Amino acid sequence: xxxxxQKRNIAVLGSTGSIGRQTLDIIAEYPQLFNAWLLVARSxxxxxxxxxxxxxxxxxxxxxxxxxxxxxxxxxxTGIEVATGSAAIAQAVTMPEIDTxxxxxxxxxxxxxxxxxxxxxxxxxxxxKETLVVAGELIDRLLQDSKSVLYPVDSxxxxxxxxxxxxxxxxxxxxxxxxxxxxxxxxxKEQLSNVTAADALKHPNWSMGAKITIDxxxxxxxxxxxIEARWLFGVMPDDIEIVVHPQSIxxxxxxxxxxxxxxxxxxxxxxxxxxxxxxxxxxxxxxxCRKMTIEDMASLTFERPDFDKFPxxxxxxxxxxxxxxxxxxxxxxxxxxxxAFLQDKIKFTDIHQIIEKTMEKVPHIDNxxxxxxxxxxxxxxxxxxxxITKSKN
Amino acid sequence: xxxxxQKRNIAVLGSTGSIGRQTLDIIAEYPQLFNAWLLVARSxxxxxxxxxxxxxxxxxxxxxxxxxxxxxxxxxxTGIEVATGSAAIAQAVTMPEIDTxxxxxxxxxxxxxxxxxxxxxxxxxxxxKETLVVAGELIDRLLQDSKSVLYPVDSxxxxxxxxxxxxxxxxxxxxxxxxxxxxxxxxxKEQLSNVTAADALKHPNWSMGAKITIDxxxxxxxxxxxIEARWLFGVMPDDIEIVVHPQSIxxxxxxxxxxxxxxxxxxxxxxxxxxxxxxxxxxxxxxxCRKMTIEDMASLTFERPDFDKFPxxxxxxxxxxxxxxxxxxxxxxxxxxxxAFLQDKIKFTDIHQIIEKTMEKVPHIDNxxxxxxxxxxxxxxxxxxxxITKSKN
Numbered sequence: 048x049x050x051x052x053q054k055r056n057i058a059v060l061g062s063t064g065s066i067g068r069q070t071l072d073i074i075a076e077y078p079q080l081f082n083a084w085l086l087v088a089r090s091x092x093x094x095x096x097x098x099x100x101x102x103x104x105x106x107x108x109x110x111x112x113x114x115x116x117x118x119x120x121x122x123x124x125t126g127i128e129v130a131t132g133s134a135a136i137a138q139a140v141t142m143p144e145i146d147t148x149x150x151x152x153x154x155x156x157x158x159x160x161x162x163x164x165x166x167x168x169x170x171x172x173x174x175x176k177e178t179l180v181v182a183g184e185l186i187d188r189l190l191q192d193s194k195s196v197l198y199p200v201d202s203x204x205x206x207x208x209x210x211x212x213x214x215x216x217x218x219x220x221x222x223x224x225x226x227x228x229x230x231x232x233x234x235x236k237e238q239l240s241n242v243t244a245a246d247a248l249k250h251p252n253w254s255m256g257a258k259i260t261i262d263x264x265x266x267x268x269x270x271x272x273x274i275e276a277r278w279l280f281g282v283m284p285d286d287i288e289i290v291v292h293p294q295s296i297x298x299x300x301x302x303x304x305x306x307x308x309x310x311x312x313x314x315x316x317x318x319x320x321x322x323x324x325x326x327x328x329x330x331x332x333x334x335x336c337r338k339m340t341i342e343d344m345a346s347l348t349f350e351r352p353d354f355d356k357f358p359x360x361x362x363x364x365x366x367x368x369x370x371x372x373x374x375x376x377x378x379x380x381x382x383x384x385x386x387a388f389l390q391d392k393i394k395f396t397d398i399h400q401i402i403e404k405t406m407e408k409v410p411h412i413d414n415x416x417x418x419x420x421x422x423x424x425x426x427x428x429x430x431x432x433x434x435i436t437k438s439k440n
Numbered sequence: 441x442x443x444x445x446q447k448r449n450i451a452v453l454g455s456t457g458s459i460g461r462q463t464l465d466i467i468a469e470y471p472q473l474f475n476a477w478l479l480v481a482r483s484x485x486x487x488x489x490x491x492x493x494x495x496x497x498x499x500x501x502x503x504x505x506x507x508x509x510x511x512x513x514x515x516x517x518t519g520i521e522v523a524t525g526s527a528a529i530a531q532a533v534t535m536p537e538i539d540t541x542x543x544x545x546x547x548x549x550x551x552x553x554x555x556x557x558x559x560x561x562x563x564x565x566x567x568x569k570e571t572l573v574v575a576g577e578l579i580d581r582l583l584q585d586s587k588s589v590l591y592p593v594d595s596x597x598x599x600x601x602x603x604x605x606x607x608x609x610x611x612x613x614x615x616x617x618x619x620x621x622x623x624x625x626x627x628x629k630e631q632l633s634n635v636t637a638a639d640a641l642k643h644p645n646w647s648m649g650a651k652i653t654i655d656x657x658x659x660x661x662x663x664x665x666x667i668e669a670r671w672l673f674g675v676m677p678d679d680i681e682i683v684v685h686p687q688s689i690x691x692x693x694x695x696x697x698x699x700x701x702x703x704x705x706x707x708x709x710x711x712x713x714x715x716x717x718x719x720x721x722x723x724x725x726x727x728x729c730r731k732m733t734i735e736d737m738a739s740l741t742f743e744r745p746d747f748d749k750f751p752x753x754x755x756x757x758x759x760x761x762x763x764x765x766x767x768x769x770x771x772x773x774x775x776x777x778x779x780a781f782l783q784d785k786i787k788f789t790d791i792h793q794i795i796e797k798t799m800e801k802v803p804h805i806d807n808x809x810x811x812x813x814x815x816x817x818x819x820x821x822x823x824x825x826x827x828i829t830k831s832k833n
Contacts, residue, residue, distance in 0.1 A: 210702065213606025214605065214723070218723040304727070305715055306707065306729060310702070311701070311702050311703075312700075312702070316699075329611065333611070339699065339701055341681075345742055346740070347739070347740045348739050349737050
C-alpha cells in the first residue's frame, strides 16, 4: 500500500532528448514508484511513438504541428491521448493527476510550461536551465506564492543540492561550480576562430545534445549554470566561482564560512542526478549501475577558468549582475548564434560577438514580467538573426 | 541573552597536547560561547599552569601525582582548584556545570573518563580515538542508555559526519576513509626495517603528537580510525575502505548506494574539525583563518593502500571483525611497541610483530565489560613489554 500511495505521475517535457530518454529509463526501472503520465516532444515523432507504446502514458504531445496526424494515427489503437502545439503543453502540465514535471526541453521553449507547473504547485525536476537563465527573477517571485519546489536535475546543481542537505545557507561562503572546460580547454586562443561544429561536438566527458555541447565548448553553458545556481540557491552571482576540473568527477562543491568544503562526486552519468531528483526527498533510488571506484578518481585536477579565451563567462556574470532582461537577451542571442554555428553560418568566435552586439541593441527592462521576457526574447532573436545575415554578406 | 544561554562550559582532557592546545585556541577565540571549566594534563605542568592562568578554569588536574604540589603552589593565588590522579579526572568530568567534554588524552587513558562523561549525559567531542578502538562495544551499549552524544573531532570522522548531515544511514554503501599514507608511502618495503624514530616523526601534512605520528607511519592510526568509524557510524568494518590520498585535502568520503559520493575537503588544519565539533549542531564558528583556494587543490591523487607493506591495516580489520577484546589488546600492544620504538628499543617493523604476538597470547573475551578491558589491557601491556625485553636480549 505504501508504494502505491507514493507512486508519482510524471510529465516528461522533452522526452525524446538526451535527458528525457534517460528519465524514461529510470521511470521504466521503478514501475512501483513512477508512472509516465505525459510525454512531450518537439519533432522526434517516431521516438515519441515508440516511447508511448512502451510506457503507455495518459497523453503525448508533439509540439510541432506538422507531425500531429502522424503521431495520432500511429497511436490510435492505444487509447493514448495525442495533442499538439505549445499551448497544449502549458495546459497539459497543469493536470491534477501530475505530481512531478521533468522540464527537459531545449532552450527558451521550457519557460511557459514551467510557469504553468509552478502555478499548479507541481514538483519540478528542472533540467531546462534556460528557464532560470531567462526568467529567474519571475520564477523566483512565482515560487514564493506556490507550493511548487524546484529540484535541479543537472549534475552540478544536483551536487550543490546534495552538499547543502542538512546545512544552513547562512553558513555558505561560495558555491564552486565545476566545469570540464570543454573540448577547447587546452587549445590556444588564436586557433578558436577556425574550429568547426564537428570539433565542438566532441565533448570530453558528457554525452549530451548538440546545443548544450556547443554551449559547453564556448563555456556559455557554465555561465548559464552560474545564473541557474544563483536563483536555485538564492546567492549572488559573485558568490559563485567557476572551477575547471577536466575529469568531471567532482560535480561541484560548496565552500562554507568555517573553512570546510563539501563536494559531490560520481561517474559522469546523467542517470545519477536524474535518479536523485526523482527520488527526493531521500536517496530511495539505489542504483545497480557501475559504482565509482578509487581508480576512477586516481588523479583529479582543478584550475581557474580562462575568461579571456572564453569571454562568454564574463558576459554571463555581467548579465547576471545587471539582472532584468539581460540574461534573457543573452540566452536568445546564444540560441540563434549556436544554431547558426551548427549550420556553419558563423565562426565559433562569432558566437560571442553576436551575443554582445545583440545585448547592446535590445532595450533593457528591469523587474520584467512574462510579457517583457517574450518581447525581449523575440527582439533579441530578430537582431541576432539580422547580425548573422549581415555577417554572411 | 541568547549567547549567554548558549555559553558552554568545556572540560578539556589532555589540554597540553596538540589537540588540547588547539581546542583552547578556539575556546579563547569565542569567549561569548565557551568557557574553559576543567583542564586536565598528564605531566606538562608548566604549560598547564600557563593555560590555567590565561583561561581561568574552575579546576585543573595534573594526572601525574609527582607534579601536584608544583601545580598547586603555582596556582595558589588564582583560586583555581587543583587535583591529581586518574580517579579525580573521572570524577571531575561528571560535574553538572560541564556541558562538553573534549577527550584529547593520548591512548587508553581516555577510556575511564569518557565512560564517566557518557554516564552523566555530556556532549563529548571525541579526539581520543583509542576509546572507541579499545571499548567500542561497551561505549555503544552505554550510549544507548544515555543522552550523551559523541561528536568526532578528528578530520576524517568529522568529514564523515559532515557528509552524512541530512542523509540516511540506510542509503550509505561505503565509508571511504582517506589516509595520507604517512612518511613511508613511497619507500620500498625492505627499507622499512631500517627507519628511525626521527624518520617516522616527519609527517608530510599534519602536525601531531609523537605517538599518533608513529601510528600514522605504520598506518595503525588508519586502522584505529576504521574501528572508530565503525562505532561512530554503526557500520561493519568491511563497509569502510581506506583510500590513500597523499595531499590530505579530501578528509574522507561517503559513497551512497545510488552511486553518488560526497567528500569533505579543507586545508590540513586541526582547528577546522575542532571548531566544527564545538560549534555543532551548526557551523556557527565561522573561521577567519586562511580559506582553501583552488590552487590548494590543484592536483589530488587517490590510490589503494598497500596491505603488504603496512600489515597493521590487516591486523586492524581482523581485530575489528573479531570484536570483543581483540581491538583492546591490539591497542595496548601498540602503545607499548610504539613507546619502545620511540626509545629505539625495537625496529619499526617490530611494531607489527610485537602486536601480532601479543594478540596471540592474550585470551580473547567476547562481549566484554569494563573490567574485561582493564584486564586485557594490563595483560597485553605486560606481554608486549616482555616480548620487547626478550627481543633486546
